[in-house]
Amino acid sequence: MLTQEIKKYIEKSVLCWLATSDEENMPNVSPKEVFTFYDEEFIIIANIASPKSVHNIMKNSKVCVSFIDVFVQKGFQLKGNARIVRKSDSEFEVLVQPLLKMTKGKYPFANIIKIRVEKAKKIIAPSYMLYPETTEKEQVESAKKLYNAQE
Template identity: 65%
Template structure:
């Protein structure tokens, strides 16, 4: 599945994402991730900084779900797909590392990268947009700023 411009823009304006994995025994795990980006037209890449459970789960069960939102607009996406742990020895690692290091300014060391091949996407939209269809993003941003004390 190709990542649309809207999905890529949402990734660029999201501070965190949440990666859901599951062990071979189907025990779920959700972990916040701070350093992530898109890679090409069909993949998401995430730095593994302190995520031993995530890495273990992906090695046992490649099915994952990632969610991210712009906290002020309260819009984002849920993406599903299959994940693979990219080790430093992989030819892809250095290309991905260059992209992700720009986001970290080199401040976060990482030994592996999670690469997700996206197969499905759906928007995440705050209920206010549906309950009050005239709600604009500007109004939602102002409302969120007020709620968060920004």
């Protein structure tokens, strides 16, 4: 399910957005800074400060994760089922390793949100569709100017 292209965009993305909904189907979207892929079908997210996301997942496991490369303005939307992996769970020690590598131990987290990806859809900025001749290089240059940034 997680193609090399999806993995590439995960590695290039600074944040992802996790969408959950509670038992009354009230949606909640929150940014997550520490996330990566695990194996070929899972996204793992460090629960640094996400009590609402965890509460919602306990009530409704269906979630959506989105991420983009902000310069290229392309990425993916992934849908699936999530569960909370606690420190006491046998798989925690394996799953925590790539997340600890990312945080260098600077951000403590109590548990991990593990998402089995079931559907994937590309996210592409509308400018690519409105102006099909747009190249990724042009998009990057435009984004750098707009945000006064350097890649």
